[in-house]
Amino acid sequence: MQTRTLGRTGPVTSALGLGAMGMSGVYGPADRAESIATVHAALEAGVTLIDTGDFYGMGHNELLLAEALRGRDRDGYTLSVKFGMLRGPGGEFGGPDGRPEAVKNFLAYSLTRLGTDHIDIYRPGRLDPAVPIEDTVGAIKEMIDAGYVRYLGLSEVDAATIRRAHAVHPVADLQIEYSLISRAVEAEVLPTLRELGIGLTAYGVLGRGLISGHWTPGRTADPGDSRAFNPRFSNGNVEHNLALVEALRWVAEAKGCTVAQLAIAWVAAQGEDIVPLVGARTRERLAEALPAMELSLTTDDLAEIEKAVPPGSARGDRYPPAFMSGLGVGN
Template sequence: MGEVIEMPTRKIGSQGLKVSAIGLGCMSMSQPNNNKSQQQMIQLLHTAIDSGVTFLDTSDVYASHANELLIGQALKGVRRDKVQLATKFGIKAVSPETGLIVNGDPAYVKEACEGSLKRLGVDCIDLYYVHRIDTTIPIEITMGALKELVEEGKVKYVGLSEASPETIKRAHAVHPITAIQLEWSLWTRDVEEEIIPTCRELGIGIVPFSPLGKGFFSAGPNLTKNLPDSDLRKHVPRLQGENLKQNTLLFERVTEMAKKKGCTTSQLALAWVLHQGDDVSPIPGTTKIENFKENIGAITVILSKEDMDELEEIASLVKGDRYPDAIMQFTWKHSNTPPLSTWKA
């Protein structure tokens, strides 16, 4: 697809945030198995911004701060108002075996924000997410610290990642939530029953991560073959054994449909997410400029009701969990926090 693609913007939430319809997840740019240089990753980030993809997503936990430092380097000399910068806090450590260590303590919220501002080289974070919910602290307590950061001008908008409907509602009552980040793709649909309706009822934007099934709709069934053991995807049940055989059938059917539509498998999978509504801005990640250009080409893929129905039927084939058990314990289904009435500071 050689034509110049005009990247539309979308309104995320009810507080005024506007972002590119497709964002850029930056985590993989700093992974240990990424053999690209820092300069190549900066070039990719500049290509994204020049292409109109201005919604950049990172976290302080990605590569132990290295990802935020990379983005900070890339943004030097870039007009600050060209970029909507999202980062996250709350995960202090991660391992496929032991799961996550999560912290939502107010003092830590402030400390984490100061660290991110410094590494990113900015004086304000556009969208600051609670990366995972600390279930030992009422969400109202964590939100109180975030509200103060907004009042201090250090954060513009607040978001939650992997939060249950109850947690979203309680957080939103303290300070407006602008965006919910969640896993949503052709093969991850569990958010549709309660979380998506909750977001829409409250006027909260939706930011799907892993919209290409953790790279499955790009690379197909061979995705994990050359990944190091440190890559979380090596441990994802969906990408192993009998589950993988079943999910390969899903991949083959999406690929077959994409050929008929004149697009790639990943473009069709991403177009499906984009067609979920104008309040949705997915953040596919990549380390390759050619893959980035392929991803933004999904904007031009138009899906009819018949196409959507066919994809709905194909998606029902998916088998297996999206994370290993140790990580599943930190997803939205397990994110409710104690009542505020029980809290003793």
């Protein structure tokens, strides 16, 4: 497994990361034993960056990872944890909480659930509009100084917020959606990250499965699958978006790889400062993703990919309307 450094001040991690969110019911039921086996398989393949959130399954994801990582060398993996999204007992979202006292409270619970004495990269899951980012980051800086956190991260914020946060404490990386069908970061956010020496961990590289090559026309989301409410999977939009996937499939076949591998490799090819996260819930999907890091895309390959899926060609927002207002950038 190749490695990459997250920005000028961040850690060295595997060039591909594992996103664990899907192991906690976001895309419908997940098999616990298979989820744990997938984490083990990722570590054995050299994947060292594991991403979670304290609000994934209301703590379920952290407890699952604690079980999967038990007995492993703590220096052998990098834990990236998002915090601050309030949840209700029915699973409903209550908005972000970035108050300094809340930061420390969330961290205490995460450390306990994960069974560790420190978190490698700690980041607010979304910007709290009621709390200056300087206050939220200041609290994380205190936890870094105290040894409970190693690096500061951000998630889904705009360029101005990145600058304000970075002025308080160096930001290791920004986690944000970036894929062939979600390229809004390229306008202002990515140039700002590169100017300041901040890395990018890209989630949604397969568009929540939409551009994996495995989603088919007429397929409906399983019970509990959040994609049932995602505009890009809605009737009318999904057919258009899957036509883009079919155009991409021709490029993948000519390259001798799968659509998913090509989509992941495209993100990785956008810069050595970018680490794609794959949300594999099974060893089978992980095994398909891993060879993407060995794909070498030429200038001609990249041109063919762009021809198949031009910027802005996807239909539908990347989140339902209620969640779009909390994003630093759009689609």
